[in-house]
Amino acid sequence: MARSKIEWTDSVWNPVTGCTKVSPGCQHCYAERMSKRLSAMGQKNYLNGFRVTMHEHVLDTPLGWTRPQTIFVDSMGDLFHEEVTVDFIVKVFDTMLRTPWHTYQVLTKRSGRLSEFVPKTGWPPNVWVGVSVEDMSYTSRIDDLRDVPARIRFVSFEPLLGDVGDVNLAGIHWVIVGGESGPGARQMRREWAVAIRDQCIAADVPFFFKQWGGTRRRRAGRLLEGHTWDQLPAMANVR
Numbered sequence: 001m002a003r004s005k006i007e008w009t010d011s012v013w014n015p016v017t018g019c020t021k022v023s024p025g026c027q028h029c030y031a032e033r034m035s036k037r038l039s040a041m042g043q044k045n046y047l048n049g050f051r052v053t054m055h056e057h058v059l060d061t062p063l064g065w066t067r068p069q070t071i072f073v074d075s076m077g078d079l080f081h082e083e084v085t086v087d088f089i090v091k092v093f094d095t096m097l098r099t100p101w102h103t104y105q106v107l108t109k110r111s112g113r114l115s116e117f118v119p120k121t122g123w124p125p126n127v128w129v130g131v132s133v134e135d136m137s138y139t140s141r142i143d144d145l146r147d148v149p150a151r152i153r154f155v156s157f158e159p160l161l162g163d164v165g166d167v168n169l170a171g172i173h174w175v176i177v178g179g180e181s182g183p184g185a186r187q188m189r190r191e192w193a194v195a196i197r198d199q200c201i202a203a204d205v206p207f208f209f210k211q212w213g214g215t216r217r218r219r220a221g222r223l224l225e226g227h228t229w230d231q232l233p234a235m236a237n238v239r
Contacts, residue, residue, distance in 0.1 A: 007210050007222070008176060008232075009105055010069040015059055015092050016077040016084055017045055018052040022109050025134035025159055028184050031076045052083040059095050068101040080110040080117065090121060097124045107132060107156055111144035123149050128233075130154035130174075135162030146171045152233050157196055158210060160188045164196060169203040174233040179213025179220075188213060193224055206231035 004012045017035065021027070031050070038046040045055055062071060073079060073096075079089060096104045107130045108114055114129070123129075129150040131141040134157070145153050152173045157164065159180030169175070177196050179188030193209065200207040209229035212220035222228055 004072060004075070006072060006075070007230075008208055009072040011065070012072045012075040013058070013062055013104075014045070014074055014076045015055050015095075016052065016074050016079055016081065016088075017055065018048060018050045018076070019078050019081055020052070023134060023138055024161055025109070025132060025138075028159075028180060028182055028186075030182055033182065035076060052077065052081050054084060054088045056091075059091055062095055062099045062102055065099075065102065068103075070103045070105065073104050073106045078108050078110060079106055080108040080113045082110070082113065086117070086120065089117060093121055093124065093127070096127050100124070100126050102126060104128065105130065105154075107154075109138075109141070111141035115144045115147045118148055123151075125151045128152035128154060128174075130156055130176075132156045132158065133164065134159055136165050137162075139164055139167060142168065142172065154233070159186065159213065160192055160196075161186055163192050167196065167199055169199060169205050172203075172205055174206050174208065174231075175200050176208045176210055178210030179217075181211065181213040181215070181217040183215065185214050185217075197224060197229065206233050208232065 035046050035050040039049045104127045109132045111131045129148050131145045133139055133141055133155055142155055153171060154174035155172055156176040158176060158178035160177055177193050180186050197207050207229050208231055209222060209224045211217050211222050214220045
């Protein structure tokens with residue numbers, strides 16, 4: 001079982017590793033740094049470094065996890081990367097469909113391909129789907145997300161690199177906000193995070209504040225205006 005230190009999930013499952021940069025949020029990618037480290041250590045799933053790689057041998061891994069848990073899919077890549085075949089995506093979804101006791105979280109920056117994939121397969125009720133948005137220039141990803149017939153649709157504003165303005169949260173069931181962390185981390189301004197939080201409150205959308213980030217993210221903490229925001233989507237109240 002691959003336990004996760006990510007605050008909003010339990011475990012990670014990486015049938016795809018590797019990615020390429022598509023927008024400013026990718027500049028200091030933690031997965032790229034980690035992949036290079038794991039490759040140097042001789043980890044077999046990372047022998048290709050950060051090149052996009054599909055791992056057939058891990059497709060059945062969640063079947064062996066008997067305890068129900070929340071699983072982040074592809075923390076080290078993007079399931080909807082252009083180099084990942086439709087056939088392989090279907091296999092990943094088949095595993096998720098065959099393990100209804102788990103809850104899966106799929107997050108992508110490639111929202112265009114996400115919407116194209118929808119007609120090709122049904123969407124399992126235990127699979128949440130989200131998009132990453134780092135500033136106002138990429139809020140169109142949320143429009144693509146709204147077309148997906150998932151039970152839970154969520155937006156991760158991480159790393160939040162700028163003001164996102166007025167966000168249309170119709171059809172969105174959960175919002176995550178976080179600052180960039182690690183070497184070269186760019187600063188997230190308080191007013192950007194507060195503005196999103198306030199819009200979530202007004203729209204009755206659960207809000208999760210993950211971190212301030214920075215080069216010492218643990219020291220920076222997770223408090224926003226004196227509070228910890230750990231709200232999760234309530235399955236009974238989704239719209």
